[in-house]
Amino acid sequence: MWSSDADAFRPPSASEAIYDRLGLDPYNPIAQEVKGRDFDPTAYDRPASAWYDGPVAAVEVRDKRGNRGLLEHSESSVQSSGVVDATDAESLAEAVATAQRFERVVARLRDRGRQPTVDELRERVLEDVYREDHGRLFDREQPIDESAFRAAVATHAQRFLRE
Template identity: 65%
Template structure:
């Protein structure tokens, strides 16, 4: 799987000299997620620095995005488009909460940003990458500006747009040019740790706080829409994925830790109660 070059902050020495027309993508809170499809059709995932050896190595806050990619990716469309599917690396963000409480029903678990074919350190232009993700059934990152001439972009005077995914300003923008140049301009108004950290001791109290009936109902509906009957195991795993995605900053911000084994057991008990009605 091809490595992805780090995206420097706009004031970093590593920022390229942008030229031509720029695309500005909304930066959504989350983790960088790469994936590549093997000849067998299995998808291998990786983060910013490493490839995950198995599902247990995938960070908890990214597991909802991994499931989303596996369920939504149109493998047939990809095989029709390229001769060697294993030569293509896809890059995007596994979206999860750190400080911002997004509209989780609207924000996709994965947003695509870049596509590379072959071993060269080159990625497709922004418009091409957007079209590829659309064709393969995955949502591309939201473009807040397209074809903005580089001479008209001043990061010091830039006014951040409203986010497409909640009622508030974007966390930042990723600046892209067609030669592969990238930089991140963060919104200085959004900083610090997540507000309202979850203060619950023990698995049962934590499960009562975050494994709510609404979350179980959402998961049960998704399963039924796919023709699957909700079971305790499926409800537990999927609710945990949603919780770790939607509450990550409130659970683990500032170095906080929880007893994940006790929490998992408590969520299973909640799932049993939910199924009993």
């Protein structure tokens, strides 16, 4: 996270605290303070992704001077399976607002000591959906009404919390 006041990147722990105060899901720093001589990018084991099954698609590497690099993994399990086959907001919500996704979000909220509400569950699930499935959602000839989509996800969230 960039700090314009300090004209530098914030350390990972400070960035995580900022995200937590805002109620956002922080990124996952995987390894901190690894000496350059001890880091071999060719032997680096990819950690598991926090957002989908399988390893992460890429890892950002940064030194203390702000130099950055990206280790991309070409055989990443993130494969776009094309546009979600949905013709209306309800069928799109059915396709992407899955029980597994709701369970994952509820677990994150409870880990933070928060009880999930319909509104918060809807917002967090939509954040995940937009981040993970953006191309599959919006690469379509007939756009889907976003407010109707949000309402449909809220309905699914309400149903999930009742079960």
